[in-house]
Amino acid sequence: MSATADPATPREGVRAARKRGRTRVLIIGGGINGIATFRDLAMQGVDVLLVERGDFASGASAASSHMIHGGIRYLENGEFRLVKESVQERNGLLKIAPHYVKPLQTTIPIYSTFSGLFTAPLRFLTHGKGKPRERGAFLIKVGLVLYDTFSRDGGIVPRHSFDGRKKSLAALPKLDPHVKYTATYYDASIHDPERLALDVLRDGALAHPGAHALNYVEAIGLSPAGVLLRDHESDEEFTIDADVVVNASGPWTDLTNEALGDDTSFMGGTKGSHIVLDHPELLEATGGREIFFEHSDGRIVLIYPLKGRVLVGTTDIPADPAEPARCTEAEVDYFFDLIAHVFPSIAVEREQIVYRYAGLRPLPHADDTAPGFISRDYRIERRETPVRPPC
Ligand SMILES: Cc1cc2nc3c(=O)[nH]c(=O)nc-3n(C[C@H](O)[C@H](O)[C@H](O)COP(=O)(O)OP(=O)(O)OC[C@H]3O[C@@H](n4cnc5c(N)ncnc54)[C@H](O)[C@@H]3O)c2cc1C
Numbered sequence: 001m002s003a004t005a006d007p008a009t010p011r012e013g014v015r016a017a018r019k020r021g022r023t024r025v026l027i028i029g030g031g032i033n034g035i036a037t038f039r040d041l042a043m044q045g046v047d048v049l050l051v052e053r054g055d056f057a058s059g060a061s062a063a064s065s066h067m068i069h070g071g072i073r074y075l076e077n078g079e080f081r082l083v084k085e086s087v088q089e090r091n092g093l094l095k096i097a098p099h100y101v102k103p104l105q106t107t108i109p110i111y112s113t114f115s116g117l118f119t120a121p122l123r124f125l126t127h128g129k130g131k132p133r134e135r136g137a138f139l140i141k142v143g144l145v146l147y148d149t150f151s152r153d154g155g156i157v158p159r160h161s162f163d164g165r166k167k168s169l170a171a172l173p174k175l176d177p178h179v180k181y182t183a184t185y186y187d188a189s190i191h192d193p194e195r196l197a198l199d200v201l202r203d204g205a206l207a208h209p210g211a212h213a214l215n216y217v218e219a220i221g222l223s224p225a226g227v228l229l230r231d232h233e234s235d236e237e238f239t240i241d242a243d244v245v246v247n248a249s250g251p252w253t254d255l256t257n258e259a260l261g262d263d264t265s266f267m268g269g270t271k272g273s274h275i276v277l278d279h280p281e282l283l284e285a286t287g288g289r290e291i292f293f294e295h296s297d298g299r300i301v302l303i304y305p306l307k308g309r310v311l312v313g314t315t316d317i318p319a320d321p322a323e324p325a326r327c328t329e330a331e332v333d334y335f336f337d338l339i340a341h342v343f344p345s346i347a348v349e350r351e352q353i354v355y356r357y358a359g360l361r362p363l364p365h366a367d368d369t370a371p372g373f374i375s376r377d378y379r380i381e382r383r384e385t386p387v388r389p390p391c
Pocket of ligand 1: 028029030031032033034035051052053054055056057058059060061062063064065066067068069217218219220248249250251252256271272273314358359360361362
């Protein structure tokens with residue numbers, strides 16, 4: 001799909017952009033961040049051109065766990081402002097996009113009472129270094145009480161609840177019988193994140209006649225006349241001059257900067273994979289909830305219903321953005337292992353995988369922080385250098 005305010009075919013949009021030759025703001029990257037920036041500028045009447053080298057929302061924005069979460073995990077990092085913002089955005093999306101964003105009942109199975117009580121604050125202070133210890137009921141309770149204070153949107157979102165083994169197994173009989181408690185709270189899911197992204201893009205394209213978005217167009221370098229772009233459909237190259245260039249190319253930010261002659265090392269993305277299973281027994285075992293839990297390696301993982309199938313994820317592995325991200329067989333083994341961790345009586349076969357996907361998280365470069373503890377906060381870096389090289 002291509003979006004352009006021009007009443008024309010996508011390639012006519014490219015021809016029109018070439019003819020104009022300049023815009024006030026050039027956005028590189030049509031993931032959710034580039035698209036949201038595009039809409040924001042368009043709604044303020046700013047001339048803007050967005051270029052995306054593939055399909056819109058085909059990078060990290062197509063590889064998510066399909067959650068619009070309130071950032072409960074960030075509590076552990078002490079990132080309270082981020083939790084507050086995430087919750088506000090989640091609650092806002094539940095209201096303005098209820099056709100995509102739905103409340104998601106989320107249950108955490110818990111196997112101990114006091115575990116992690118002393119190591120969790122220590123991990124916060126040491127940025128996730130050290131051996132992970134299981135998060136026990138006491139720690140999770142403290143987290144959820146705090147989360148309720150951020151999350152409830154004036155009482156619309158239900159408070160969390162805590163159940164003992166008997167009630168937990170009555171609600172979710174296939175859970176590991178060793179479970180001691182379950183904690184349940186509400187977050188939100190989005191089954192079609194790409195559709196939401198396209199709606200946001202279209203909203204921007206329709207808001208201002210000077211707003212244009214082109215896919216299959218890649219920023220490949222700099223020329224004296226501006227940023228050099230390649231149209232992948234015609235293989236033609238052209239330049240666009242801009243007052244401001246926004247590099248919103250997510251995990252590929254440094255590679256795009258390099259192509260534009262700026263050597264940066266902002267990013268240190270990690271790969272995350274998922275599988276989608278056609279598995280009616282597992283689907284039923286979830287009781288329609290997200291099962292959100294800590295695997296034996298300390299990673300927070302999830303199993304939840306997605307369009308009559310079951311989504312299982314995810315991994316967090318340092319990765320090179322120059323290489324395509326793929327879900328490996330070792331990751332599939334990891335997913336089967338985590339399913340057995342909570343639903344030990346349910347067998348899963350590779351033939352039941354209908355879909356697997358992987359993506360790179362656009363995380364900041366972080367030398368010795370454990371991947372799960374690298375901040376998920378946003379960051380804007382300004383470069384005052386002129387975009388054009390001297391003639
Ligand atoms: C495994 C995983 C699970 C996640 N789960 C969740 C979740 O459940 N909920 C949640 O909210 N978030 C989740 N995230 C995070 C979320 O997906 C990202 O924060 C978000 O999608 C980032 O969007 P972006 O626009 O910055 O990057 P991207 O979506 O990657 O967009 C960047 C775009 O730039 C394009 N591009 C790159 N170089 C160029 C160039 N030179 N010229 C033109 N275009 C270029 C790429 O093709 C790409 O489309 C998850 C991420 C991953 C990887």
